[in-house]
Amino acid sequence: MVSDNMTERLIVGLDLPNVADAEKAVRDLDGVASFYKIGYRLAFAGGLELARDLVADGKSVFLDMKLLDIDNTVAQGVESVVNMGVTMLTLHAYPKAMRAAVAAAKGSDLCLLGVTVLTSMDEQDLVEAGYEYDPHTLVLRRAEQVLAAGMGGIVCAATEAAAVRKIVGADLAVVTPGIRPAGADHGDQKRVMTPADALRAGASHLVVARPIVAAPDKRAAAQAILAEMQAA
Template sequence: MTDAVADRLIVGLDLAHVADAEKVVKELDGVAHFYKVGYRLAYNGGLEFARDLVRDGKSVFLDLKLLDIDNTVAEGVENIAKMGFRMLTLHAYPKAMRAAVAAAKGSDLTLLGVTVLTSMDAEDLKEAGYQDDPQTLVLRRARQALDAGMGGIVCAATEAAAVRQIVGADMAVVTPGIRPAGADQGDQKRVMTPRDALVAGASHLVVARPIIAAPDRRAAAQAILADMASA
């Protein structure tokens, strides 16, 4: 598998303990080198573990979905930008994005605006007080992320083609909710296969459960990479 394909697969370390995450990384050595650390692991020693991954030459996507007043977002991003991570998420609110972009200026950190969570559908948005359907809201936030100077956005793969038309070729389009053909969707509602997501315009795929919950994680990751390569 080429490094170019492997660099587009982000393995989600959605685990409770650093020891479990270390085991996954060890099992995937030589297959995957890009990992996502989110809430569950970050708040149980995961930030230091993420720094260790960077020191070991791995790429790290810190998925903390920041959102706060401008000054607080900026101060958080300033510190995170010094830690060597490759990607960081924040919710795609225009003021927060502008503050984050200014704070990350001059660093190698790619800021990603989270549009609409892949676990949400139209009814969920309505319950939360939004009038738009998921795709309409995703596209609005994609335009706002572009205008703010963000490095990319996070959206469902089902919206990647429409988003790519808005943001152009240079911004990252990172898609969670990736499921191999026939896999259980779990709590995801807007999903797509690895190959189809890349064809649709995704630059990076976040895959967690289909790999970390597999009986043979290495084989599962290799199968996903092979599907990606076919695109």
């Protein structure tokens, strides 16, 4: 079930160039944030060791690796991630890969998340990539496949959260990146929503990176977003 504690539902994206900057961000947010996302940029700059350190310090970690490979390779990767003790791991929502990951994570507390359509992509981007579906239709198809595979949740744009929630039910995590406070720059995101609207739409967790880690006062930025979440 979705927690009432907004600190557990705000995931701060440590989209930073090095571990030193990430560690400083975590220190700046001490007592405000407790859940952190580590993606490619930081992972390839020492972020996997940082993930272990954060787990050891009692923090929750969302490892955003978007795995996709042959079944055996996916399964072996998931087994290694289980041993790290992180809370969430992403993989692209391809049915075979998801089934392999679920089997590998069985008996653990790792929440596996299926990535549907990246929030930087619109309909023309999907056409160019060879998909026959528009983003909304593809997201809903992936949501059905996530549920059938026994995954722990789904990653989608907040604009699709309400429709996804109807498919996956109340128990699965619906994690939404592309969150921007009112008036914030959208950057390269094309399907965005405010924190309050995302929660009202059915999101269980919000991933917020640049509006927090690029803010002059990270702590104040995170507190403002938490206040908006609480008001929703």
